[in-house]
Amino acid sequence: MSxxxxxxxxxxxxxxxxxxxxxxxxxxxxxxxxxxxxxVIFALLFATYGVMLPATVGGPTPADEYKLVxxxxxxxxLLTSSFTFGLAxxxxxxxxxxRQLLGWLGVxxxxxxxFLGMELHDFMIMFSDGAVPSRSGYLSxxxxxxxxxxxxxxxxxxxxxxxxxxxxTFGLDARVKVNLQRLGLFWHFLDVVWIAIFSVVYLQGMIQ
Amino acid sequence: MIRQxxxxxxxxRTYVTGYVLALLxxxxxxxxxxxxxxxxxxxxxxxxALALAQMVVHFRYFxxxxxxxxARDDLQLxxxxxxxxxxxxxxxLVILFDLKARxx
Numbered sequence: 001m002s003x004x005x006x007x008x009x010x011x012x013x014x015x016x017x018x019x020x021x022x023x024x025x026x027x028x029x030x031x032x033x034x035x036x037x038x039x040v041i042f043a044l045l046f047a048t049y050g051v052m053l054p055a056t057v058g059g060p061t062p063a064d065e066y067k068l069v070x071x072x073x074x075x076x077x078l079l080t081s082s083f084t085f086g087l088a089x090x091x092x093x094x095x096x097x098x099r100q101l102l103g104w105l106g107v108x109x110x111x112x113x114x115f116l117g118m119e120l121h122d123f124m125i126m127f128s129d130g131a132v133p134s135r136s137g138y139l140s141x142x143x144x145x146x147x148x149x150x151x152x153x154x155x156x157x158x159x160x161x162x163x164x165x166x167x168x169t170f171g172l173d174a175r176v177k178v179n180l181q182r183l184g185l186f187w188h189f190l191d192v193v194w195i196a197i198f199s200v201v202y203l204q205g206m207i208q
Numbered sequence: 209m210i211r212q213x214x215x216x217x218x219x220x221r222t223y224v225t226g227y228v229l230a231l232l233x234x235x236x237x238x239x240x241x242x243x244x245x246x247x248x249x250x251x252x253x254x255x256x257a258l259a260l261a262q263m264v265v266h267f268r269y270f271x272x273x274x275x276x277x278x279a280r281d282d283l284q285l286x287x288x289x290x291x292x293x294x295x296x297x298x299x300x301l302v303i304l305f306d307l308k309a310r311x312x
Contacts, residue, residue, distance in 0.1 A: 032282055036289035043293035047300035072238050079230050082270055086223035094216040188270040192263055198234075199259035203241045207251045 045145040055137030062205025081111035226269025233262040
């Protein structure tokens with residue numbers, strides 16, 4: 001196997017250390033298994049949402065509650081944060097300065113927090129309209145699905161802070177690099193889940 | 209060193225390509241709903257097709273899942289999970305809507 005070949009999908013490490021590569025390979029594959037089981041949970045919540053969608057019992061409907069522009073802004077924020085995380089992993093892999101890596105991680109964190117702030121603001125507006133989880137089956141399934149993704153983004157943001165501290169205290173050793181790779185997979189995966197949410201939940205709700 | 213910086217540049221180009229494609233596909237989906245001409249069913253079909261395309265873009269350019277042999281384990285895992293998720297989602301929807309139709 002030539003050194004140039006991608007040994008592991010996801011964000012490959014530098015190509016100096018074979019042993020690290022092998023260990024990183026199984027560590028990253030294990031994380032993929034976790035991500036895909038998480039995807040199955042989301043898939044079932046989507047199925048629940050699809051079944052519950054007509055069950056509004058006279059309460060707020062999707063067309064009343066969803067707004068196009070905030071959803072679009074949230075989408076752009078999350079997409080851009082995925083891109084900046086990609087730049088962070090390029091900086092990590094090619095031995096750019098630590099400041100550059102921390103800078104891109106910081107930008108990703110700010111975008112993630114901006115996304116969470118907008119999403120919470122949306123939920124607040126929904127609550128003030130009386131669209132609370134206990135109102136109808138539709139709203140219960142909505143608040144099981146969408147905030148679960150928000151919770152993932154929240155813990156991803158906490159994880160970014162943890163990794164910034166690890167980079168500062170341990171430097172970029174092999175363990176920190178593998179942790180950053182896993183965080184990268186997690187962050188990009190959240191973006192994929194968001195595609196499904198804005199398409200199936202928000203856009204479907206706004207189609208007339 | 210020149211090769212190293214070439215690799216770096218091509219990796220950045222990969223991320224830029226993925227980002228631009230993802231933005232275009234998202235914008236197309238939102239536009240299809242904002243300026244909706246088609247019937248609701250076909251508009252939703254367009255949104256779903258764009259979402260599927262964007263997921264492929266994300267897996268390809270951000271998560272680096274490709275057809276290369278070294279990435280094939282991950283590809284198989286992703287495809288297997290997609291099959292499981294598809295079966296469970298489609299099965300749930302079919303069975304529950306069938307029950308609903310029988311009860312009403």
